[in-house]
Amino acid sequence: MKIEMEPIGYVRNKVKDRKDVSWGEDTSSIILDEEYISGLKGLEDFSHVNIIYHLDKAKYEKDKHLQRRPQNRDDMPLVGIFSQRGKDRPNRIGITSVKIVSVSEDRIVVEGLDAVDGTPVLDIKPYYPVYDKKEASVPEWVDRLMEHYF
Template sequence: MRIEMEPIGYVRNEVKDRKDTAWGEDTSSILLDKRYISGLKGLEDFSHVIIIYHLDKAKYEKDKHLQRRPQNREDMPLVGIFSQRGKDRPNRIGMTSVKVVSVSEDALVVKGLDAVDGTPVLDIKPYYPVYDKKDAVVPEWVNRLMEHYF
């Protein structure tokens, strides 16, 4: 089976190179294709959204990425790709919950999106606490890994 998607827009920000930390202060605009602009209506009433995007600069190599230490850090355990949010994934799909800064006629401005300038955006979903934040449990190493991410 082959699945094809078209971007609904693109990320615009000052981040030109992939990185593993310090995304919290980055502000990004998501500039929508004109066909989807009216789909932003009502989003200004949400504090957070989920951005789903194509990791177009990722390069998945099974032998290198299927199991690895997150961010290639020696203090992290060896885990599978599906136990981490690494960017080099089999299907190059990225997803991040971000804070809404503003909504204009043709753009959504967000803070904390871990995507570089020019990244294709596939979808935008409103963050619903009842769906998206439950009593989640993560391994101890995840908290250490994320100390300087945002």
């Protein structure tokens, strides 16, 4: 089965190269294609959104990425790609919950989006705490991994 999608817009920010840390310092604009602009109506009443995007610069290689140490760090355990949020994934899909800075006619400005400039955006969904924030647990290595991420 082949699935095809078209972007609804693109990320614009100062991040030109892929990176693994300090995403919390970045502010990004998601500029929508004209046909989707009216879909932003009401989003200004939310504090956060989930951004779904295409990791177009990712290069998944099964032998290299199916199991690896997160961020290729020696202090991390060897785990499968589905146990981490690495960018080199089989279907190159990214999803991040981010804080809304502002919503205007054709764009949404957010903080903490881990996507480089020009990344195609596939969808924007409002963050609903009842769905998105559940009590959850993670292995201890995730806390160490994320120390400098945001």
